[in-house]
Amino acid sequence: MADAVNSQPTSFRTDALPLVQSIVTSTSTLKRRASVTFTDRDELSIKRAREASPDPAASRPDDLPVAISAQALVDDLADELICGCCSALLYHPVVVNPCQHYFCGSCCMLWVRNGGTSCPACRAVSTNVTPSRVLQLMIDILLRHDPSRARAERERAQADAVYRPNQVFRIPPPREASPEPTIPPVADFVRPCPHCIPGNHHGWMCPEPVPDPVTEPERAVHIDDGAPSGHAFCGNCENLLALPAPSTSKCDFCQVSFCGISVPNRCAAVPLVHQHPQGLTDVSDLVQSSEVYESFNGNTVEVEYMLDYLTARRISPRLIYRDIIEFVQLQPRKFEPLLELDIFAEVPNVAAGPDVPLDSPRSRICRPCAAEVLLWGLRDWWTRERRRGFLPAAITERPDCPEGAECRQQREQSTSPLR
Template sequence: MTTSASVSLLTPPLSGVKRRASQDAIVESSRKRLKEDVDDRDHVEALGDTTFMQELADELQCGCCAALVYKPVLVLPCQHFFCGSCCVLWIRNGGTNCPSCRSVTSIATPYRALQGTLDTFLRWAPHRARSERERQQADEIYSGNNLRIPGPREASPEPNINQNTDFAQPCPHCSPGNPYGWVCPQPIPDPNMDPDHAWLLDEGDPPGHARCGNCEIMLALRAPTTSKCDMCSVSFCGINVQGRCVAASLPAQQPHGLGDIGDLIECSFIYDCFDGNNVEVEIMLDYLTAQRLTPKHIYREIIAHTQSQPRGFRTLIGRNIFSEIHGAVDTDPDIPRSRICRLCAAEVFFAGLKDWWVRERQKGFLEPNVANRKDCPHGEACSHQKDFGV
């Protein structure tokens, strides 16, 4: 005789009771949900590429290059952000404030919070990333550290539009109460205060005075601030534009227009130095960039090499490269050559650049296929000029 418990075990289940799903059914259901998620994401990407993603891309745009920001930095305290490389170039080009709002600032710091947002954005829209070449160039410029933004430079003096150009104006030392601690023994009469004794410029420069080779204001030749270039014989006031109105010592001078490698790349004179051998110029520029050598570093080595030669600067003076600047060169070989202006420093740089490169190639830093290239005397006429393997 069967018990009630036995009957219940043998009785078929009621139609209203759900059965436990099989393993195959669970797997199939998971696959279906995954496919739906992928389809939904593709749909969101397709829609977002023209709506949300585009708006987000606009918000992540660098204020300098107007492209998707790369390695962003945050300028404080105004909190505008830019590509790190863009900010570096801004500083190198003389920027002393925020590139966007021009507010006073002193630092730009890596913007790590925005970098996280940027990384997430690029996972959903990888096609919007900067090209590999752009990233490499930016990495060469900015390494990811804090950037110090220099303070504003002293403003250049405002020109006096009311000055009479027919008469000489007093030099900075002509006034007895001038702030430079030295008074000119032959002061120039102020044409506005003493027109009867004003010096007419058609008669030449006033006694004891000359024009500054940079800013062209009158200067006292005997003033302590006055310096004279030993190459072109031009004097400089040392007052009006700091760092430019001066003939500095030979190794301390900055060649005019050659602040960094970018200036050298944009300069057309560099190709003339190599007789039009553009291939060799490009090899040299790549080397300078990789070694982080500045034009001033090259200039100092050229100066040191020139001074070590028996003839010193006599060869350059004999080529009249300095007389072409101002037309007043003393060719006396016994005159000491210890001070130089920015323009003459640039002439020395270009005159010695090719020979410097020949010496530099012998130091062993270049690849063998580059270091072993022969120095062809034919220059641009060489049939192998464009052959990197020669």
């Protein structure tokens, strides 16, 4: 029995050896190699396990409540909401685009009226100025916690008279300087006009040439003696001109002559409807002109309505000027009421020619006089324009003062400080 048992394992090992070798061989050929990133995966698993395990230093109780001073928070917020112009808490804040500097609406509007052509803070050219709801919400929250920081009632009234809440406007871009006329150096003697020089290229010779003080000092005309015979001084460039020269023109309002040579577009008096009012090219010029507000007796509200209307309909000052000219020419007395005001007497800086009767024909006008005509008739033009039905009913249905331009309440408001 024992022999049978002992002989069985020997027989099994001998018979099974080929099978075992074949299994080992087949297993070694079928088994897949370990991935190249197997080691990296093990390192990544170890790293994740370390990150997942709580760090004793990081688990320290560091989330204790922090005490915040309400007053300090209010002070810091108030310091950030300061107007860059008046250095006080913002009132009806506006943002200048694209630089994003913010100011009180009234401060920025006054900056524009006083001739500002850029951002008051960084002097960058801006596209428009828009109200800021975010800043207004922050100011409202600040004032709820500290009402003592609110503006005084008088200051608010003054600001409201200048800027209406939620009003969008723009800062006009800087204007290019006009070309400087060729003005001869100041001397004690009058220099010849362009037509006095023999063989000049203007094609016309002055019949009474002015002596050249350099070549003929004994015949020179002293400047204190005024313009020589047959000559005058140009109302724009102030150079000497020949009155009968073909290029010379005369304004029928100020009676001043213009040479038409130094600056052709400005040294000239042209037909009424073709002239440009000096210094009033677009709506931004009207915004910056204090004389526009004087034309309305200081009624800033009505002026703002008109400026918004002009901007929306793209009406230029020159178009308004033409409408005024056409309207006046249809009146029985034409320009006589305007001339009776004597507003053209001191428009140019040179001596004018002799006066003519009030009912004399008026066909030519210079640029400065055209600006005076525009400012004189602007308020009446706006009154006529409101009746055409282009404005909202909220504006057209407002009752007008029966006293019109002589409204005493408006005059008192414009001459007294805002309350």
